[in-house]
Amino acid sequence: MTTPPLVYLVAAERSGELLGADLIRSLRKARGDSIAFAGVGGAAMAAEGVPSAVDIDGLAIIGWIDGLLAWRRVKERVALTVADILERKPDVVVLIDSWGFMLRVAQGVRAADPSIKLIKYVGPQVFATRPGRAKTLAATVDHLLSIVSFDAPYYTEFGLPVTFVGNPTLERMPVGDGAAFRARHELPSDAELMLVLFGSRPSEIRRMYDVLVRALARVLAHRPALRLVIVLAEPVKDVVREKLAAETRLPDNLIIVEEAEKGDAFAAVDLALATSGTVITELATTGVPTVAAYRLGWITWALIRLLNVMKSPYTTLVNMASDSNLVLEHVQTRCTAGRLSASMEGLLEAPQRRLEIGQALRQATDDMRGEGRASDRAAEVVLQYLPDA
Incomplete structure (x- = not known):
């Protein structure tokens, strides 16, 4: 029996896991049950049948000082997330928002197993602050799914493929x-x-x-x-x-x-x-x-x-x-x-x-x-990195 391709999603806070849940639904709509899922997230992703492999409580961090105070906790959760990814060996990992946490996960996976494809979903706002992060991200992941139309040039300059998918938040509100x-x-x-x-x-x-x-x-x-x-x-x-x-x-x-x-x-x-x-x-x-x-x-x-x-x-x-x-x-x-x-x-x-x-x-x-259907457009990119997509 053929093992279905595995998509691993990582979200460290509420807004990210809502994007993750949207993406899971879009991938299932496109490929039915022919894709397996695993990941790290919260209640919204668990409701889609993807329970969290790592507790994300306390990872919603803003600012350098909060980050320093939470460093030990973040470092531990990063290590657990990387270990779970390496054990499951997914075809693609989707890292959603939460710049600091996701960068460390991406670097850990890339160093241990470069064959695992890494997609960042929502880039750091380099158009507003710290443009050097664009170069860092380009050296770490394989693709960026952008939710804003005007940040692609910051990343493509360093050779990172960027797809503007739109912002699912703009479509989520009933x-x-x-x-x-x-x-x-x-x-x-x-x-x-x-x-x-x-x-x-x-x-x-x-x-x-x-x-x-x-x-x-x-x-x-x-x-x-x-x-x-x-x-x-x-x-x-x-x-x-x-x-x-x-x-x-x-x-x-x-x-x-x-x-x-x-x-x-x-x-x-x-x-x-x-x-x-x-x-x-x-x-x-x-x-x-x-x-x-x-x-x-x-x-x-x-x-x-x-x-x-x-x-x-x-x-x-x-x-x-x-x-x-x-x-x-x-x-x-x-x-x-x-x-x-x-x-x-x-x-x-x-x-x-x-x-x-x-x-x-x-x-x-x-x-x-943009053109709408942001999660569906994100799913189309993820599918390109899966076998038989």
Whole structure:
């Protein structure tokens, strides 16, 4: 009996494993059960029948200092992942996002068994910061699947094949039913709703929860009728629920929902306050005017400023792609309760401006989507590296 080709996927955080789950579905659609899968990931990939060979808890890391603090844990998980890949000897390994972790896995596999093909899915944002990573990646993997249309030249210069597939995040969000959401939660059709997303990484909750709550409390002091809709990201939902249960600065009538209701919640709200990340792109696809906030560790931030690492004036992908401040960004020193609340109140007081921003966000993400079918296009590339593809 012929052994089916094996695709091994590695994802170290929530946004990456969602891409992995999408890719698994597309590969199965193309080749049925004639492909075997294994990998490292979380609940979304496990739901597709690919349980994780390595625990990814604690690997969602942003910033140099957090990386140093987690170095022993990361090194251990890298070694376990490389060992599992070498034992299974897949035909192709797809390394999804998470630059530092995936680079170390790729280097470990390449050094031990150069015959295993390596595909990086989502490149580091070399158009915004640290362009030298393009050369490093080109020396390490066989192909890059890019989710943005304008970064290919950075990599092809060093001989790395690049395929722009588009961003599956732009296709993943269902058309939500805002009216149904309001009905389910007994909210009047004219109730003013603010969506709140605290983040999906434990480090984001530690850094962002308090400043976001203080900003919300300021807005509520002026607009007591405003209702808050809080969507809990799966990896941190228990931590956030616990914090909210003990919270005294916010009203008791919070609407707290899990990711299954995200699409309907997005369709129901007037505005969002969100920790910057993949969710900002999701909000943009549905035209939700958004105030985005982010804080790195202060030492990491100081190093970024000292070394002039950031090359783009923007931090969110939507703003980079549109070269405009459609998403109101508040990063590090500008991420204060006063600045955040002022941005929120400014938008709440300007319904016409919100409408215009929403339309511009939809247009920007339409332009970013490319030809669509991002996961199917990614699957087509992966299939090229499999026998009998």
